[in-house]
Each structure stands twice: as C-alpha cells, then as structure tokens.
Amino acid sequence: xxxxxxxLLRAVAALLVGLNHALFTIKRKAGVDTVDMAQAEALxxxxxxxxxxxxxxxxxxxxxxxxxxxxxxxxxxxxRCIRVVPLYWLxxxxxxxxxxxxxxxxxxxxxxxxxxxxxxxxxxxxxxPVYGLGWTLNYxxxxxxxxxxxxxxxxxxxxxxxxxxxxxxxxxxxxxxxxPGSGPEQLLAFWCAPILLCFCAGMALGWWRLALGQRVWRxxxxxxxxxxxxxxxxxxxxxxWWQGAQLFSPLAALGAMFVCGLAxxxxxxxxxxxxxxxxIVLLGGASYSLYLTHSFVLGPAGRAWGLAGWHGGTSAxxxxxLVLTVLLALAVYRWLEQPLQAFLLRRLPAPxxxxxxxx
Numbered sequence: 001x002x003x004x005x006x007x008l009l010r011a012v013a014a015l016l017v018g019l020n021h022a023l024f025t026i027k028r029k030a031g032v033d034t035v036d037m038a039q040a041e042a043l044x045x046x047x048x049x050x051x052x053x054x055x056x057x058x059x060x061x062x063x064x065x066x067x068x069x070x071x072x073x074x075x076x077x078x079x080r081c082i083r084v085v086p087l088y089w090l091x092x093x094x095x096x097x098x099x100x101x102x103x104x105x106x107x108x109x110x111x112x113x114x115x116x117x118x119x120x121x122x123x124x125x126x127x128x129p130v131y132g133l134g135w136t137l138n139y140x141x142x143x144x145x146x147x148x149x150x151x152x153x154x155x156x157x158x159x160x161x162x163x164x165x166x167x168x169x170x171x172x173x174x175x176x177x178x179x180p181g182s183g184p185e186q187l188l189a190f191w192c193a194p195i196l197l198c199f200c201a202g203m204a205l206g207w208w209r210l211a212l213g214q215r216v217w218r219x220x221x222x223x224x225x226x227x228x229x230x231x232x233x234x235x236x237x238x239x240x241w242w243q244g245a246q247l248f249s250p251l252a253a254l255g256a257m258f259v260c261g262l263a264x265x266x267x268x269x270x271x272x273x274x275x276x277x278x279x280i281v282l283l284g285g286a287s288y289s290l291y292l293t294h295s296f297v298l299g300p301a302g303r304a305w306g307l308a309g310w311h312g313g314t315s316a317x318x319x320x321x322l323v324l325t326v327l328l329a330l331a332v333y334r335w336l337e338q339p340l341q342a343f344l345l346r347r348l349p350a351p352x353x354x355x356x357x358x359x
Contacts, residue, residue: 003260004221004277004280004281004284005221005224005225005263006054006057006260006261006284007281007283007284007285007287008224008225008229008260008280008284009050009054009228009256009257009260009284010050010051010054010284010285010287011280011283011287011290012047012050012229012232013046013047013048013050013051013054013287014051014283014287014288014290014291014294014329015290015322016043016044016046016047016050016232017043017044017047017048017291017294018290018291018298018321018322019040019043019044019318019322020040020041020043020044020047021044021295021298022294022317022318022321022322023037023039023040023043023314023318025298025299025301025302026302026305026314026317027040028302029299029305038239038243038246039240041246042245042249043236043239045246045249046232046235046249046253048136048195048198049195049249050253050257051136051291052136052139052140052198052202053198053199053201053202053253053254054202054257055140055143055199056143056199056200056201056202056203056204056205056206057202057203057205057206057209057257057261058202058206059144059147059202059203059206060159060202060206060207060209060210061206061209061210063076063151063155064155064210066151066154066155069350070350071151072151072350073148073149073151074350074351075351076144076147076148077144077145077148078350078351079345079350080141080144081141081144082341082344082348083288083341084137084144086344087288087289087292087332087336087337087340088131088134088137088292089115090336091131091292091296092111092114092115092129092130092131092134094296095130095131095295096111096131099130110122110129110130111130113129114130114131114134117129117134117137117138117142118138119135119138119187119190121186127190132295133291133292133295138190139193139196139199142191143196143199146162146165147162149162150162156207159203162203163203166197166199166200167197167200169191169192169196170192170194170196170197172188172192173188173189173192173193174192174194176188176189176192198250201250201253201254201257202257205254205257205258205261205262206261208261209261212262214264216263217262217263217264218263218264219259219263219264221277224260224263225280227259228256228260231253231256231259232253232256234252235248235249235252282330283326283329283330285333286329286330286332286333286334286337287329288333288337289332289333289337290325290326290329290333293325293328293329293332294321294325294328294329296328297324297325297328298325301320301321302317305317
C-alpha cells in the first residue's frame with residue numbers, strides 16, 4: 001500500500017544516507033577539511049533508522065488482510081525477495097566489476113556471502129558485503145524471514161512473538177558484549193545489534209494503527225509533512241550544536257513515524273494533488289533505487305572534484321550530486337526497477353504452501 005506521508009519519509013531517509021556519503025566523499029577524495037565526519041555519520045544513521053521503522057510499520061499494515069495472497073508466509077517472503085534481491089544483485093555485480101578492473105577483484109567467497117546476505121568481516125575490518133551499502137539489506141532480509149515465520153500465526157500473536165524475539169536478541173547482544181574480532185561472537189553481535197529495535201518500533205506503531213481503526217486524527221498531507229520534517233530538522237540542527245544529540249536519532253525517527261503512522265490521509269488520487277506532492281511520492285517510490293545507486297554518482301564526482309583542485313565548495317558539490325543522484329534514481333526506478341519487478345512477478349509466481357492462520 002502507498003501512504004503518501006511515508007513515501008515522503010522514504011525519500012528523506014534515502015537523501016539523508018546520500019548526504020552522509022556525499023560528505024564522506026568530498027572529504028576523502030577532494031580533501032575538504034571543513035566536513036565533520038561525526039555529523040555526517042549521524043545523518044546516515046537517522047536515514048537507516050527511518051528506513052527500518054518504515055519497513056516494520058508497512059509489513060504489519062500490508063498484511064492485515066490475512067486472506068490476501070501476499071499475506072501468506074512463503075508468498076510474502078518471495079515477494080520481498082523479488083522487491084529487494086534483483087536490483088541489489090545487479091548493483092553488487094557492477095561494483096564487483098569495477099573492483100576487478102581496478103585490480104581489487106573480490107573473492108568468490110565474498111561474492112557468495114554478499115549475494116546471499118551472509119554477514120562477514122571484510123579486509124578493512126567492516127562487516128560489510130562487497131557492495132558496502134548492502135549491510136542494511138542483511139538486516140532487512142533477516143527481518144523479512146522472521147516476519148514470514150510470524151505470519152504462520154494470527155497477526156497479533158505473530159507480531160507480539162516477533163517483538164519479544166527481536167527484543168530478547170538485542171538484550172542478549174548487549175549482555176554478552178563480545179570483544180572486537182571476527183569470530184562467532186562478532187557475528188552474533190551483528191545479528192543482535194540494537195538497530196533491530198527500529199523494526200520493532202515500526203511494527204508496534206503499525207499494530208497500534210490497526211488497533212485504532214478509524215479512531216485516528218485527520219491531518220492533511222502538508223501538516224503531516226511539516227510535523228514529521230520538524231522532528232528531522234530539529235535533530236539535524238541539534239547535531240550541529242551538541243554532539244550528544246546523535247543519541248536521539250531513534251527518537252527523531254520515531255517522532256516522524258508517529259505523526260505519519262497514526263494519521264489518516266486521502267490517497268494521491270483523491271482530489272487535486274499538487275505537482276510537488278506527486279514528485280515527493282515518486283521520489284519515495286524510487287528511494288530503493290536512490291539508496292543503491294547514489295554511490296555510482298558520488299565516486300566519479302568526488303574524483304573529478306579532487307582532480308579539478310576544488311578543495312572547497314561543499315555546498316556546490318552537495319547540490320550537484322543531489323540533482324545527479326535523484327535523476328539517476330528516477331531513471332533506474334522507471335526503466336529498470338519497476339519493469340524488472342513486474343516481469344519477475346509474472347514469470348515467477350509465489351509459492352502457496354505454508355498457509356497462515358486466519359485472524
């Protein structure tokens with residue numbers, strides 16, 4: 001289902017991650033010393049947390065009709081795979097080819113683990129796949145698999161059980177507190193990271209929304225957008241003045257989600273809708289393409305900026321790369337992501353076994 005205000009948050013989340021990486025790029029490849037890496041990282045952290053909360057929320061809302069084919073456990077997981085896997089595999093293969101051409105070809109083991117969403121520690125000491133942006137998708141695919149298992153039960157029971165399971169996993173990870181390294185303890189730490197609670201927050205908010213039914217406030221898209229963006233803007237201003245503000249990124253994300261998740265709104269097709277709103281919703285739809293493709297713009301742009309000797313002009317670099325990444329994302333979304341998904345859904349029907357319990 002498409003909720004316009006959540007499409008706005010999707011677009012914002014992808015842009016925050018892109019802004020984070022753009023700031024990293026201009027500092028690393030153009031030698032701009034004015035970039036605060038901690039602030040840049042804080043922006044990306046908020047973007048990822050927003051993505052995970054939206055995912056948790058939408059999974060609950062979209063499976064409320066248990067008789068729908070997409071709400072059956074195996075069909076649900078299959079459709080999520082078709083949504084996530086093809087574009088990620090393509091981006092990974094393109095990036096691996098780029099590495100091979102530069103004499104740094106990834107190993108077959110690294111490619112195998114990356115394509116199958118198996119976390120591992122790379123040569124630089126990060127738990128990132130070959131295409132580094134895929135680390136978030138490791139968590140997404142874990143969540144989808146667990147949610148598919150939850151769908152074998154009644155929705156309330158399944159969501160409650162999943163909340164308890166993921167909460168217990170995070171608690172176990174914090175209690176064990178493994179030392180740095182690359183052993184099984186670090187793999188456990190990856191799978192039990194506190195960021196999993198963002199999925200939990202989204203699921204809880206989605207279940208609350210279902211429980212409220214029609215007893216929700218009626219806010220226009222503009223009001224929802226203004227209130228939600230105010231949480232994000234307050235956080236972005238806060239990290240400029242207080243380093244401790246970075247700890248409050250989950251609250252900023254949850255505040256934005258609270259406004260959009262518990263408000264009723266007309267669909268984009270109801271009444272007169274502004275071009276700006278249509279553009280925002282379109283960009284939200286293309287947020288996955290934007291997330292996966294922005295690095296293919298930033299890398300060459302950063303190198304060109306450095307070669308030109310422009311060791312300043314951060315604002316100009318950010319504005320230029322923003323325009324280019326959005327244009328690329330919209331093109332990929334329109335001419336690759338959407339047609340590819342439609343083709344695969346037609347040719348690869350979802351399995352129908354393992355039916356869900358009604359209710």
